[in-house]
Each structure stands twice: as structure tokens, then as C-alpha cells.
Amino acid sequence: MSPLRFCAYQYANRPISELVERWQRAEALGFDVLWNCDAMNEPDHPGAMMFEATAVLTAMALNTSKIRVGTLVNTLIYRNPAIVAKTAMTIDHLSGGRLELGFGGGLLETDHGAAGVPWWPAPERVDRFREAVQVVDLLLCNESTTWAGSYYRVENADMAPLPIQVPRPPLTIPAHGPLMLRVAAEYADSWSSFGGYQIETVEELFAATRDRCNMFDDLCIELGRDPKRIRHSLVCFPPLTPWESAGTFTDMVGRFSEIGIDEFVLYWPGSWHDDPQETATFEQIAVDVIPRLRHESRQI
Numbered sequence: 635m636s637p638l639r640f641c642a643y644q645y646a647n648r649p650i651s652e653l654v655e656r657w658q659r660a661e662a663l664g665f666d667v668l669w670n671c672d673a674m675n676e677p678d679h680p681g682a683m684m685f686e687a688t689a690v691l692t693a694m695a696l697n698t699s700k701i702r703v704g705t706l707v708n709t710l711i712y713r714n715p716a717i718v719a720k721t722a723m724t725i726d727h728l729s730g731g732r733l734e735l736g737f738g739g740g741l742l743e744t745d746h747g748a749a750g751v752p753w754w755p756a757p758e759r760v761d762r763f764r765e766a767v768q769v770v771d772l773l774l775c776n777e778s779t780t781w782a783g784s785y786y787r788v789e790n791a792d793m794a795p796l797p798i799q800v801p802r803p804p805l806t807i808p809a810h811g812p813l814m815l816r817v818a819a820e821y822a823d824s825w826s827s828f829g830g831y832q833i834e835t836v837e838e839l840f841a842a843t844r845d846r847c848n849m850f851d852d853l854c855i856e857l858g859r860d861p862k863r864i865r866h867s868l869v870c871f872p873p874l875t876p877w878e879s880a881g882t883f884t885d886m887v888g889r890f891s892e893i894g895i896d897e898f899v900l901y902w903p904g905s906w907h908d909d910p911q912e913t914a915t916f917e918q919i920a921v922d923v924i925p926r927l928r929h930e931s932r933q934i
Contacts, residue, residue, distance in 0.1 A: 704734030731798035739763035774802035
């Protein structure tokens with residue numbers, strides 16, 4: 635199991651000046667990664683503002699200097715895999731080698747509708763995504779790539795320069811069902827889970843995450859990969875409420891760490907509850923609790 639990482643998750647759903655303040659505050663507080671979101675519409679608050687992810691990720695890279703940056707996740711619904719790779723290479727250079735590459739097959743039918751992309755049945759979505767991951771991996775690791783599959787093809791696609799990070803920026807893949815978990819087990823440097831929209835209690839989320847961790851680890855072993863070398867990341871999506879208190883946060887991290895989670899992706903305070911106390915708790919946790927938990931995880 636890797637040492638714990640703690641990430642700040644901020645949708646591009648605020649005025650740009652406010653976003654820059656939050657990015658820089660996350661860096662100053664010592665978060666490991668700053669994540670953005672890729673969506674046409676704000677996924678959890680319909681009608682709210684939402685800026686485009688790649689342009690915002692570029693701004694994230696240029697307005698920070700130490701924190702790692704990424705989009706959780708670039709979605710195949712909107713993005714050709716060759717362009718995903720070229721964009722990743724570019725932002726890896728703009729950030730000085732700080733890019734975390736998140737890439738997923740898409741989840742919501744509303745995303746297809748907003749972008750005018752026909753809905754893909756589950757088997758097709760997995761097949762498309764598996765091909766897309768192969769394309770991205772090949773392009774980022776080779777100076778020139780020609781490849782053809784059932785859905786995507788590239789001819790003499792140059793990657794000059796190659797990314798700063800070798801062999802490429804680390805790849806995060808979200809997966810929840812067995813087919814996508816297998817893709818993640820095969821290709822990901824980090825596997826991401828968020829529970830699900832149908833989960834209503836913390837106990838349900840814990841049970842679902844535990845079962846997925848077990849399935850993912852079994853698939854890794856089957857494919858000849860050591861699951862302990864692949865990060866297990868949890869997006870702390872409702873019903874988890876990490877900013878309730880320092881004690882609640884500590885208990886959450888401890889409990890989920892025991893089943894294999896080693897990265898916690900944390901929404902900015904106020905994302906789900908209009909409670910001014912969340913900001914004070916957030917600051918306390920970032921300054922006092924997270925450094926302690928990181929230190930303890932390195933002793934194990």
C-alpha cells in the first residue's frame with residue numbers, strides 16, 4: 635500500500651479569480667493533487683456555471699508551482715484519445731512534470747446528450763475505452779505511433795517532445811463494474827472509485843468500496859500486476875461528509891485505509907452543505923490532521 639495522499643477536488647464552477655485563489659490555497663495547505671472536473675454541464679448542481687476542463691487545467695498548471703494537477707477525469711465522450719495524449723504531453727510540460735492524467739469512458743447519459751454524442755451500451759463503452767487507453771498509452775510512450783482498432787485509429791501520430799515524466803504521466807482510471815475494473819487493473823497507475831449515485835448511507839458506500847477493492851485486487855493478481863503498486867483512490871462523494879469534524883475525518887481515513895484506500899479526493903468545503911463551520915474544519919484538518927495521518931502511514 636502506498637503512503638496516503640490527500641487531494642483537493644474543485645469543479646470549475648466558480649469565477650476564475652475565485653478558482654485561482656482556491657488552487658493556490660490548496661497548494662499552500664500541502665495537498666498532494668489538485669483535481670478538476672470534465673463536464674459540459676455542472677454534474678451535481680444543474681444550471682450552475684461550468685468552465686471547460688482543459689483550458690482550466692492549463693490555468694491550474696500555470697497558477698501553481700508544486701502541487702500536482704489533473705482532471706478527474708477526461709471523458710472519452712468529449713475527447714478523441716489522440717488529443718487526450720497530446721494535451722497531456724503539453725500540460726505535463728507546462729506544469730514542469732506535475733500532471734496526473736485522469737481518463738474515463740463516461741458515466742452519465744446527460745453528458746452524451748449535452749455533447750450530441752449517441753449513447754453507448756455498456757459493452758461498447760468498455761470496448762471503446764480499452765482501445766482509447768491503448769492509444770493514449772502508446773502515444774505518450776513513443777515518438778511516433780500508428781495503430782488501428784475497431785473504434786479508433788492513428789497514423790503517424792508524432793509525440794514531440796515526449797512528456798517530462800517517464801514513461802508517461804501516471805494514469806488514473808475510474809471503474810466500478812467488473813468490465814471497467816479489469817481495464818483499470820490492466821492499465822491504471824491509480825484506480826478511482828466514488829461510490830455511486832444510488833448509494834445513500836456511509837455503510838453502503840463502505841461495503842461497495844470494500845467489495846470493489848477486493849475485486850480490483852483479484853483482477854490485478856490475475857493479470858500479473860501487484861495491486862499494492864497501484865493507487866486505490868476514493869472520491870469522498872456524499873454520503874461521506876469529511877468536513878464535519880477532525881474526528882470524523884480521522885475515522886473515515888482509518889476505516890477506508892483498512893480496506894486498501896490510499897488516496898482521498900476531497901471536495902472543497904461548502905460543495906454540499908452551506909455550513910460556514912466547514913471552512914474552519916477544512917483548515918484545521920489540512921494543517922493538523924492530514925500531516926499526522928501522512929506521517930503515520932509512512933511508518934506502516
